[in-house]
Amino acid sequence: MTDFRGTGRIRKAWNTSIQFFRQFRTQDSKGINQQPSAAVQATSTTTVATNYKKPIILAGGIIAILAAVGIGGIQYVKANTNDYYHLYMNGTEVGTVGSPLEVGALLEQKASEAQQKTPDIPIMVESGQLTYTSTSAYKGNPDTQQTLAKLEGLLTTHAIGVEVKVNGKVIGIVKSQEAADAVLARVQSKYAPEEKTEKDSTKVRALAFSPEEEKADENTPKAGKELTDVAFVEKVETDAVSTSPSDIVSDNDMYKLLVEGTIKPTKYTVQQGDCVGCIAQKFDISPQVIYKNNKGIEDDMIKVGDVLDLTVRQPELSVRTTENLTEIVTIDPPTEVQKNDDMRVGESKLISAGVSGSKSLTYKIVKENGYLISEELVDQQVIKEAIPTVMMKGTKVILGEGTGLFSSPVSGYTVSSTFGQRWGRMHKGIDMTGSKTITAADNGVVIFAGTKNGYGNVVIIDHKNGYETLYGHLNSISVSVGDILEKGDTLGVMGNTGRSFGVHLHFEIHKDGELQNPLKYL
Structure with missing residues (x-):
């Protein structure tokens, strides 16, 4: 919207010129209506022409003057017209500013001041929905300082954090999604077995070997563990939330909340007929917890009256790991017996010594928070066949000859x-x-x-x-x-x-x- 306040001068000049022109027309019309004399008639044409020429010249001058005044007025008004903006927050006018950039500078300043107080935590300035409408006015000036001061009072700041939830329960809030991911990965790594490669520097491989040996070595199962899966037992969620900086916990504190959880102290006095496994089943805990908390127990030896510490930490988050454990075991050589009728019963002779073999056994092992849940044999492969021992044994019976193995002469002795x-x-x-x-x-x-x-x-x-x-x-x-x-x-x-x-x-x-x-x- 534009307001031109200098147009009154032009309008006034225009009205004056109109009145002046009308005055000349009135005088001329009076002279025409009178009957001129014979002498005058001879020169009337020249006189009339002269009389009309004067107002025309005068009117043209006035118009020129008016045009000059109008153009000058427009330039003056234009030179003194200012553009500015009305600022609105959530649809309600706050005031006027010279430029949206001034509002942006205020928001950046407030964000910087808030961030300096908590440099490690993301801070957001809440300004609501800011909108602008442009306007202009002759010698109009926006109330920028007053508007910015009012806007500053309406601004709020809050931290942006990420809450970690386990089965819908909020455990805590960390500073970022990256921090939440790092903590959860750390929890999993606590229980995931580390893969390690054993290197024996004392063993040197011969430079000369056949391709068949190399291929066989590659296909031979190796002893060790292979982690196949790591997963949380509970449902884990992370969501960005607005919060107070004081509610955000450190990564270490969040890790402790998830891993250690709450403590449930429990003491138990051993009763007649108790055993470690029985007590574990009674309290729904792992026997390993009992052994861990009570170092003096060996080989399930507990006695009536012993006070056992059954304190169990209740972690907020449980990690289930699945791994394949491969063991290499020895295959004992079987024995093949050859009978000899010329040898007495009880006599034997070694024909050829056997050679032990080997095989791999692979177990699928499932654990929760490091405690064994299940163990299943899923594969076995013979690496080296065992060579049997060949024995010759006599079958010749000599009456009255003992076996060397005695039985009791009295039954139920x-x-x-x-x-x-x-x-x-x-x-x-x-x-x-x-x-x-x-x-x-x-x-x-x-x-x-x-x-x-x-x-x-x-x-x-x-x-x-x-x-x-x-x-x-x-x-x-x-x-x-x-x-x-x-x-x-x-x-x-x-x-x-x-x-x-x-x-x-x-x-x-x-x-x-x-x-x-x-x-x-x-």
């Missing part, structure tokens, strides 16, 4: 007296009670069946392999010298004969004439 010194004398065997039927401890031939001093009724068996066994204090004997017995055959009944203090069996084992402790063989 109890040892009432052991081998060794007793009452100042050597006790040559063991005393046994139990079933009354006495049987041969191994295959053999009866070489004595009768009475011996101190032993009462006694049977002695030669097992034809360097071993002899003696059965004393028998109530009765059911075998004779020369009888060939097999392991488990009945030879008599338990008794109390000879130097005996109750019904029992006195049992001895001799090897190559030397006494042996029978308990070493039973």
